Amino acid sequence: MQETPLFSTRQRILGAAEELFAERGFAGASLRQVTAAAHVNLAAVNYHFGSKDNLIEEVFRRRLDELSRRRLERLAEVDALPDPSLEDVLDAFITPALELSLDRRGGAVFMRVLARAFAEHNGRLRKFLSDNYGYVLKDFAAAFARLLPQLDKEELYWRLDIAVGALTYAMADFGMIQRRVGESERSHRERMAQHLIHFTAAGLRAE
């Protein structure tokens, strides 16, 4: 008796790749492991994606198109407020990522994959992300600049750089804090997001 897969071959490959990339890194996860986990044939990767590098990019595209759209939507809402706060802008950045990470199908692992991308310092991947999604960070930087007019451009960029690091690392769950026993994943991540906003806003505002 064969089970009928709920998702297409292509989607199953993307899901398995995401999980294995998060766990073992891009070089550490082989296409054999990916196709075995996805219960598809080895040759299917090359048929659907052409190469491992293309597969990696598609893993990002599948999540980041949506995530970027939502972040900018939220940012537009915040910009329309009569008196937006730093916390509002941080919330516009973090909440869509939080929602993604609570997505039933693999959103949480994706945040770890995304953090891995930052470690790929000189790779084709950095260029792909910056070319395709760099405008999101640009728009947020402009919003922060409006709210922090007392900081000169250089000072602001230093702080944003540090803030992005803190957000990336925390959303990837690289830290040591474990979920409390009995606490739901949702509640844990919502508290984390609140701490992040609180901490980062203070850092950005520092006298």
Add this chain to the structure above:
Amino acid sequence: MQETPLFSTRQRILGAAEELFAERGFAGASLRQVTAAAHVNLAAVNYHFGSKDNLIEEVFRRRLDELSRRRLERLAEVDALPDPSLEDVLDAFITPALELSLDRRGGAVFMRVLARAFAEHNGRLRKFLSDNYGYVLKDFAAAFARLLPQLDKEELYWRLDIAVGALTYAMADFGMIQRRVGESERSHRERMAQHLIHFTAAGLRAE
């Protein structure tokens, strides 16, 4: 005419491995690439280290023994002050890493290797680092606890987790800020450290 190497085979392997691990990750850098870069024979890795996993651990040990010692030395000095500040403790943590990263022979890349280790979520490496160097973070956490008595234990740990993320990411130079043209590496990193201390102290102190 043969050049006489300045460093032993063992040291050259460690140096080349460090650089390639930083650039390509642990799985992404092969022993063949490492030995070629070190100008030593492939078999030398297994002779000196036994396996790739052991080589990885030695890359950390070579730097972290010294780094941990210096951090705790500085922390002891700060603890002996009549009225130590949060900034003093952060300085005790950051300055030794800053000095290491300015070390002529490869200190800067090591900070990137260290950041890579955080992404290895469930690996043997995480356990190795926590078993051998976890006590350093413990001691610093205790120092922060003394300086932030208004925070309950859980609140403090959240903030420290976020702070460690910001420090790790920034010291690995994962951010977007480039060194100014004409600015020395030393000056760039010293400014970064000052920004880091300032930002993180504000985050830890947030009302």
Add this chain to the structure above:
DNA sequence: GTCTATATTTGGATAGAC
């Protein structure tokens, strides 16, 4: 679109001479 089979390269590790 999916499969089997295979070409080709590269990986970690070791044996044994020097």
Add this chain to the structure above:
DNA sequence: GTCTATCCAAATATAGAC
């Protein structure tokens, strides 16, 4: 300690039948 040579497993990728 260092070398050459080699083993063997695993990697990416493709060709061609179905």
